[in-house]
Amino acid sequence: xxxxSTRIISAISRIGSVLRSGMWEFATRENLNPxxxxxxxxxxxxxxxxxxxxxxxxQLSISAASASDSVAALVAKGLVxxxxxxxxxxxxxxxLSDEGRLVAERIAGATxxxxxxxxxxxxxxxxxxxxxxxxxxxxxxxTERFPELRACLSCKYFQPNRHADAxxxxxxxxxxxxxxxxxxxxxxxxxxxxxxxxxxxxxQALV
Numbered sequence: 001x002x003x004x005s006t007r008i009i010s011a012i013s014r015i016g017s018v019l020r021s022g023m024w025e026f027a028t029r030e031n032l033n034p035x036x037x038x039x040x041x042x043x044x045x046x047x048x049x050x051x052x053x054x055x056x057x058x059q060l061s062i063s064a065a066s067a068s069d070s071v072a073a074l075v076a077k078g079l080v081x082x083x084x085x086x087x088x089x090x091x092x093x094x095x096l097s098d099e100g101r102l103v104a105e106r107i108a109g110a111t112x113x114x115x116x117x118x119x120x121x122x123x124x125x126x127x128x129x130x131x132x133x134x135x136x137x138x139x140x141x142x143t144e145r146f147p148e149l150r151a152c153l154s155c156k157y158f159q160p161n162r163h164a165d166a167x168x169x170x171x172x173x174x175x176x177x178x179x180x181x182x183x184x185x186x187x188x189x190x191x192x193x194x195x196x197x198x199x200x201x202x203x204q205a206l207v
Contacts, residue, residue, distance in 0.1 A: 026110030035070045050093025059147045094096045117168035127182045138203035150191035153202040160205030
């Protein structure tokens, strides 16, 4: 059945295909496969914090064996370093090497065309689009089909609807400042998980 929701999903899928194509072209130029490029991007977003192999696998929705193969290739290329974890001497954290960081920084250019397209929207349209997508993500997380996020809406510092200002209704307790919808992040390095009940309330605040 052709409904508004199916057309939205179709649009998101087409945008995703274009973004993947841009990533694949970049990966080919850098002598990487798409999974390796995505891993570099994940590690760059988490820097300077290291990550575990199991986390990488969950983020990419691939098996631990597949993630291990991709990471091993990146280590062999000198783009990723394995470091003994500070919190567990038996575990290994993954970090970008200096060269890996440079490659990861170039990844943004591979999908820069999409950023330029979104930038042509008015600030109001961008905020509405972001708010709608965050609501969809919130619903998907209930199905456990969405990878773990360091999102504002799952953070203990997020305080929903604290301010009367419609342009910036929420509040960041860490920054001590109002938080407009346009500033809500999906991957914040200062993220501290809220308790599950509060996370549900936070996501519901967008509805």
